[in-house]
Amino acid sequence: MSSAAEFQTIGIAGAGAYGAALALAAARAGRKVLLWARDEATVAAIATNREVPRLPGVPLPDSISVTSSLANLAEAQALIVTVPTQNLRQACDAMARSLPAGRPVISAAKGIEQATGLFTTQVIAEAWPGSTTAILSGPSFAADIGRGLPTAVTLAAEDPDLAQALAQALSSPAFRIYHSADPRGVEIGGAAKNVLAIAAGIAIGLGYGESARAALVARGFSELRRFGEAYGAQGETLMGLSGLGDVVLSCASAQSRNFAFGLALGQGKTAAEAAGGKLAEGAFTASILAEMALARGVETPIADAVTAIIAGHVSVRESVAGLLARPIRAEI
Ligand SMILES: NC(=O)C1=CN([C@@H]2O[C@H](COP(=O)(O)OP(=O)(O)OC[C@H]3O[C@@H](n4cnc5c(N)ncnc54)[C@H](OP(=O)(O)O)[C@@H]3O)[C@@H](O)[C@H]2O)C=CC1
Ligand SMILES: O=C(CO)COP(=O)(O)O
Secondary structure, three states: OOOHHHOOEEEEEOOOHHHHHHHHHHHHOOOEEEEEOOOHHHHHHHHHHOOOOOOOOOOOOOOEEEEOOHHHHHHOOEEEEOOOHHHHHHHHHHHHHHOOOOOEEEEOOOOEOOOOOOEHHHHHHHHOOOOEEEEEEOOOOHHHHHOOOOEEEEEEOOOHHHHHHHHHHHOEOOEEEEEEOOHHHHHHHHHHHHHHHHHHHHHHHOOOHHHHHHHHHHHHHHHHHHHHHHOOOOHHHHOOHHHHHHHHHHHHOOOOHHHHHHHHHHOOOOHHHHHOOOOOHHHHHHHHHHHHHHHOOOOOHHHHHHHHHHHOOOOHHHHHHHHHOOOOOOOO
16 A cells, blocks of 8 residues: 655656656655756756756755766655656666666656657566556646646556555645556557647648637547557546646647647648757657557548658648548547
8 A cells, every 4th residue: 555655755857847847846745856867967057056947937946956866866765757758768778777676657758659659658667677657647838837837637557556645745736636547548648649739730830720720639539539449548538637638738729849840830841840959749659659550440540640741741731631531421
């Protein structure tokens, strides 16, 4: 039986925008936080300025310390990994070399590993054998968490007691964490919503308007649900914060980097120009998600279209015309 009191110190691996946000959330929940960045210069800048460069304007309290040594995370009773999905394996390999396995490792990444088709908790389990995995996901911009605005997410683990204990340990009045025993459902929602956010951005970038966006979001959610159920997600999870909730947020706001990436594609930029050096997880997830859907006989026309556009195989307009020319069919 796990209890929140076990988790007094939290280690956070990855000092980007979300790592900073979750460090602040954990500190506000009364935890001591050890924030790890791989780069010495970043650690020095954070220690001096008491803010994370990728989340500027939010001062870090004294309960957050920063380190470039993974061995210093040994004191933490639970770890949260906040590096991009395609770099998660590398980060977990490094942790496995520096720390004993066993403590809970919570993924906060939203994607599918391109090279393997593994979801993020599977990547952690494979790269760091013996770790107990969990996933935290849901509608939450790092900047909103940083400002202390009300936010709600889901934390899931196979062991419901562990999920509940971690959720309690990390929750505070403005950062509410619901718990779940369906980690696969939670991680699929977070990965797939990024692909849909790109599609929604494309529709707006093309000037197709709000009705088109609403249609895309609804049909996209149906795609997410089919894919999720084919890969073992529970329907109720997909309807929750980490699925529908994050689709609503990310498809509606230009604050989403995935939406902004799609918007730029729709306005005629190439994929490289549209990314502009910012992380758009959906750009890496779209093709593997489409491939995995095909392997299980699931239709994902929106993920297919996003994949073809990013690869430069079709123009944005041709691709959208292809979607609009699909045969008329029953909605469900
Ligand atoms: N930002 C947000 O609002 C939210 C983000 N997320 C998810 O969180 C994850 C991270 O996103 P976010 O923080 O925004 O991204 P950022 O681009 O802000 O930061 C990524 C961080 O990961 C670090 N990093 C990359 N590769 C490694 C590695 N191999 N080892 C250690 N550190 C590494 C980078 O370090 P360096 O500077 O050295 O490259 C950087 O500090 C993504 O999966 C995203 O979907 C989830 C919810 C909200
Ligand atoms: O996942 C997020 C909000 O829940 C952040 O979205 P972006 O990665 O698209 O900025």
